[in-house]
Amino acid sequence: MSEKNELLFEMRNIEKIFAHVHALDHVNFDVRKGEVHALLGENGAGKSTLIKILTGVYTKDGGQIFMDGKEIEINSRDDAADAGIAVIFQELSLVPTLSVYQNILLGKEQSRFGFISDRAEKQQIQELIDRYGFPVKATDIVETLSVAQKQMVEILKALAADAKLVIMDEPTASLSSRESELLYKIINQLRDRGVSIIYISHRLEEVFNLSDRITILRDGKNAGVVEKENIVPSEIVKMMIGKELSESTASRELHTSDAEVELAVKDLTHIGAYNHVSFEVKKGEVLVLTGLVGSGRTEVIRSIYGADPYDSGEIIFEGKVIKPSIKRSVANGFGLIPEDRRTQGFSPLLSVTGNVALTSYDKIAKGGFVNKKDEDALGRKAVELTDLRPANPNVKVGDLSGGNQQKAVLGKWLTRDLKVVLIDEPTVGIDIGAKDEIYNIIEGLAEQGVAVLMVSSDIAEVLRVAHRIIVMREGKIIKEFNHGVATQEDILLASSGFVDEKEAA
Ligand SMILES: Nc1ncnc2c1ncn2[C@@H]1O[C@H](COP(=O)(O)OP(=O)(O)OP(=O)(O)O)[C@@H](O)[C@H]1O
Ligand SMILES: [Mg+2]
Numbered sequence: 001m002s003e004k005n006e007l008l009f010e011m012r013n014i015e016k017i018f019a020h021v022h023a024l025d026h027v028n029f030d031v032r033k034g035e036v037h038a039l040l041g042e043n044g045a046g047k048s049t050l051i052k053i054l055t056g057v058y059t060k061d062g063g064q065i066f067m068d069g070k071e072i073e074i075n076s077r078d079d080a081a082d083a084g085i086a087v088i089f090q091e092l093s094l095v096p097t098l099s100v101y102q103n104i105l106l107g108k109e110q111s112r113f114g115f116i117s118d119r120a121e122k123q124q125i126q127e128l129i130d131r132y133g134f135p136v137k138a139t140d141i142v143e144t145l146s147v148a149q150k151q152m153v154e155i156l157k158a159l160a161a162d163a164k165l166v167i168m169d170e171p172t173a174s175l176s177s178r179e180s181e182l183l184y185k186i187i188n189q190l191r192d193r194g195v196s197i198i199y200i201s202h203r204l205e206e207v208f209n210l211s212d213r214i215t216i217l218r219d220g221k222n223a224g225v226v227e228k229e230n231i232v233p234s235e236i237v238k239m240m241i242g243k244e245l246s247e248s249t250a251s252r253e254l255h256t257s258d259a260e261v262e263l264a265v266k267d268l269t270h271i272g273a274y275n276h277v278s279f280e281v282k283k284g285e286v287l288v289l290t291g292l293v294g295s296g297r298t299e300v301i302r303s304i305y306g307a308d309p310y311d312s313g314e315i316i317f318e319g320k321v322i323k324p325s326i327k328r329s330v331a332n333g334f335g336l337i338p339e340d341r342r343t344q345g346f347s348p349l350l351s352v353t354g355n356v357a358l359t360s361y362d363k364i365a366k367g368g369f370v371n372k373k374d375e376d377a378l379g380r381k382a383v384e385l386t387d388l389r390p391a392n393p394n395v396k397v398g399d400l401s402g403g404n405q406q407k408a409v410l411g412k413w414l415t416r417d418l419k420v421v422l423i424d425e426p427t428v429g430i431d432i433g434a435k436d437e438i439y440n441i442i443e444g445l446a447e448q449g450v451a452v453l454m455v456s457s458d459i460a461e462v463l464r465v466a467h468r469i470i471v472m473r474e475g476k477i478i479k480e481f482n483h484g485v486a487t488q489e490d491i492l493l494a495s496s497g498f499v500d501e502k503e504a505a
Contacts, residue, residue: 008033008068008164008196009054009083015062016049016220018399020390023049025220026063031165034194036187038207040240041217042431043403044389047200050217051167055087056080086158087167088151096143100136100153101125104160128159132189135182148179155186159195166190167198170402172206173428176293176457184210202403202431208233216240241433251487252463259283261319262451263420265304268313273299274475276313281420281451286442288462289455291472291495297455298339300472301422304453305329305336317420333419337410339428339455345409348398352388353379355397356412382411387437403430407438414441421445424455439465459488471495 010030016023024046031037039047052058054065056076064071067083074080080087094103101122126138134152142150151171158166168187172180187197187210201207207214208231216223216239223239259282268277274296281287289297302308304315306324314321317332329336338345346355357375379393386407388400397408406429413421426442427435442465446452456462462469469481471494479494 006033007031007066010066011050011054011063012066013063014050014053014060014065016046016053016058017061020392020395020399021220023220024053024060027217027220027222029215029222031196031198032212033164033196034191035212036191036197036199036210038199038201038211038214039217040200040204040207040214040236041223042240042389042433043407043429044401045217045240045431046220047217048169048401051087051169051198051200054080055085055167081161084162084164085167086161086163086165087169088154088158088171094142094150094153096141098142099138100129100140100142100145100156101138103142103153104157125156125160128156132159132186134186146179148175148182151175151183152186155190159190163195165196165198167200169200170202170429171199172201172203174293179293180206202429204233204237204432208236218242237432240431251485252466253485254466254468254481254483256468256482257282257285259285259449262317263304263453264314264316265300266314266316268300268303268310268315270299270303270308270310273308274472277472277477278313279470279477279480281453283451284446284449286446286452286454286465286467288466288469289453289472290457290459290462290469290491291478293457295472295495296475297472298424301336301424301453301455305334305422307336333417335413335416335418335421335423337413337421337423337426339424346397346405346412349396351379351394351396352382352400352408352411353393355408356382356393356415358412378415381415382408385414385441386411387434403434406430407434410438410441414445418445418450421450421452422454423452425457426454427458427461435461459491462491463488473497 008031012028014024014027027046027050029050039050041047049058053060054074056074056079059075065074066072072083074083095106098106104125105121122138129136129138134156136145136149136152142153145153155166171183175183184206190197199207199210212228214226214231214236216236218240226236261280262283264280266278269275277300279287289300291297299308303310304324306326306329315324316322322328347358353375356378376393382388383391383393388404388407388411397405400408410426426438430438442452442454454465463486469486469491470477471479471491473495481490
């Protein structure tokens with residue numbers, strides 16, 4: 001038993017202070033050998049900061065780190081690698097034009113296999129792949145792989161470097177459910193081979209399934225450590241957010257509105273992305289496009305906005321056929337909130353206010369002068385609308401936590417007077433407490449008469465906000481739910497292609 005609970009490393013009394021926040025306040029965190037340990041907490045709780053200290057990206061302002069019982073200093077990424085710590089970055093760090101094995105070799109300065117032939121190296125890496133049953137070949141070129149496969153290559157890199165600890169910060173954020181399943185399998189295999197894993201995710205269900213232990217942070221402080229056998233979901237959520245949360249919906253009553261049609265698409269086709277897509281969105285309606293990742297939903301809304309082209313079909317706004325361009329979309333009162341808010345959608349060096357104002361200069365800059373008071377008011381409104389933390393509109397967006405950066409992007413659009421909101425995966429990476437606020441905002445927009453077209457893969461979310469639901473699969477609409485009660489199961493089945501042939505649109 002004692003061997004099973006042997007610690008790999010321990011962080012004691014870790015301190016980190018940034019200009020505007022005390023990000024980590026005497027935090028303790030330890031991981032055992034061969035355990036999957038989840039770090040949970042709301043956006044801005046300090047999870048990524050703790051990991052960055054462990055991996056040498058940030059230096060700590062106080063506290064100690066022990067590895068195998070000995071105190072160590074980690075001041076650089078190399079120090080972390082030497083200690084056997086590997087991170088699977090969200091922004092994957094692979095060279096696209098090289099093969100899988102070349103990328104893996106690149107990860108290590110000197111080959112740990114010594115100076116051996118290219119062929120032998122390829123073979124050894126293929127053996128490693130086979131041992132774990134990863135769905136890639138050593139000779140595959142990285143740019144031909146899916147996001148999930150690329151992630152596998154990152155994991156292989158860690159394994160080839162003999163990592164004792166593999167850290168995954170929101171690894172499933174852009175994976176389909178089948179790809180996520182595969183990742184879970186691999187995580188379990190790693191654990192069985194004695195590798196420790198730190199897992200960060202806002203998808204609580206997967207956290208509860210995977211974890212041997214969970215450490216919960218709140219406002220930069222320890223809020224609890226829970227062993228697998230003691231996991232009670234509602235209690236963990238309470239530790240995260242400091243209050244109880246109402247149950248989320250498992251089904252929803254849908255209805256078709258009889259308001260005016262604001263936006264319609266007819267037979268819209270973009271060869272290779274989606275085919276003959278037709279639907280209408282009425283004023284004050286929330287229409288959700290759901291389905292599996294890769295079903296063409298994002299491409300449809302990007303075409304509507306003018307961010308991507310289409311080959312045939314029509315886009316109709318307020319009864320008139322339009323040829324969208326980004327410029328015209330802005331003028332028409334369209335807002336596009338992209339899915340990838342980590343890399344699109346904000347200027348990291350500008351403050352929250354600066355970012356929010358960027359999309360609103362038409363309103364606040366009359367005759368070429370920016371009204372500073374209006375600008376500040378917008379910034380404060382964005383902070384308030386999205387419950388941004390820290391609640392300070394002067395903080396640079398690049399310094400916010402991942403989830404709060406996304407809230408800043410939302411705030412940027414939600415403070416504008418829009419007629420059509422196109423929103424892609426509104427809550428990926430957003431904590432369970434803040435999600436609800438975002439749903440309220442979306443509902444509020446609809447109540448004001450805005451036509452909302454939303455893409456979401458999160459079924460609980462779809463059922464929480466949709467007035468009507470369209471399911472897409474492989475670029476086509478295969479089912480619409482527009483009346484009666486839809487359940488999680490109905491939508492899951494349709495997304496996976498289990499639709500009555502006669503019913504399929
Ligand atoms: N480079 C930085 N400069 C200033 N403040 C920072 C910096 N990095 C993080 N912070 C602040 O530290 C706090 C903790 O952020 P952290 O990124 O660790 O949160 P998180 O738990 O990972 O949240 P999320 O779930 O949103 O990713 C936040 O208030 C954030 O604004
Ligand atoms: Mg983070």
